[in-house]
Each structure stands twice: as structure tokens, then as C-alpha cells.
Amino acid sequence: MNFTAKLLAKFFFDVSFRQMVKQHKILKRKRSRFLEETSKFCQNSTLHGIGELYRADNKTVRVFWMIIVIGAFGASIYGCYAILDQYMEAPVIASYIVTQPSQPTLRIPDSKYSLI
Structure with missing residues (x-):
């Protein structure tokens, strides 16, 4: 293996290792945040x-x-x-009776207006 191939292999390994470390830190932060929120919920819950x-x-x-x-x-x-x-088992009974009044029931009051 020549020097360039070794250098490229080292570079790609280091990059992937750095990415893995970075992702691990992010996951660890998310996990700790989740546990913190779960703890807060459990302590403050009315359940x-x-x-x-x-x-x-x-x-x-x-x-x-x-x-x-x-x-x-x-x-x-x-x-x-x-x-x-x-x-849901109880029956629903609804009946409607529509009737027309024999005499009009609307009463108009007597009112006087003065324009003085």
C-alpha cells in the first residue's frame, strides 16, 4: 500500500470516527433531555x-x-x-308535532308618537 492510500484511509477513518463521536454526543444530549423531561413530568404530574x-x-x-x-x-x-x-343502548325517542295556531298570536301594542 502506498503512502497516498494510507493517508486517504486514515483521513476517511478519522472523518467517520469523528462523525460517530459527534452523533454519539448528540444522541447522549437528546437522551439526557428526554430523561430530564420525563423526570419533570413524573414529579409534577397529578397522576x-x-x-x-x-x-x-x-x-x-x-x-x-x-x-x-x-x-x-x-x-x-x-x-x-x-x-x-x-x-348507546338507550333508545332515542324524538317526536315532533307541528301545529298551526287558529288565530294569530302576534299582538301589536298601541303606541303613540308625538312630534312636539
Whole structure:
């Protein structure tokens, strides 16, 4: 292999290595930003089970909170389904009766205008 080929190989290897390092830094930054936003969401969420799940140090406690959160989510989905099912099963009865009044019901008030 001549010197030019070695130089080109070194250049392309260094460029690709630099690009890999740069991409790794970008991915690491994105990952840390995602974890930071996830942490903020879990800490400030009104879904308290998610915060407890995130803050749990023990694996057993984390599994417990995961079961609670998944169970509560499933119960809320079932409740929505039951309400919508009950609504869809209820018959809708609408009847319209159109009548014409025998006498006009519009009363025009007596009014006097003076131009003085």
C-alpha cells in the first residue's frame, strides 16, 4: 500500500470516527433531555402513582406501583366503556308535532308618537 492510500484511509477513518463521536454526543444530549423531561413530568404530574413509580428505590415497590397504575388505568378505561355502552343502548325517542295556531298570536301594542 502506498503512502497516498494510507493517508486517504486514515483521513476517511478519522472523518467517520469523528462523525460517530459527534452523533454519539448528540444522541447522549437528546437522551439526557428526554430523561430530564420525563423526570419533570413524573414529579409534577397529578397522576400521583406515576410519581411514586418513578421515585421508588426498591424493585418490589416499583412493581407494586406499576400494578396500581396499570390497574387504575384499566379501571378508568372500563368505566368509560361502560358509560358509553349504556348510552348507546338507550333508545332515542324524538317526536315532533307541528301545529298551526287558529288565530294569530302576534299582538301589536298601541303606541303613540308625538312630534312636539
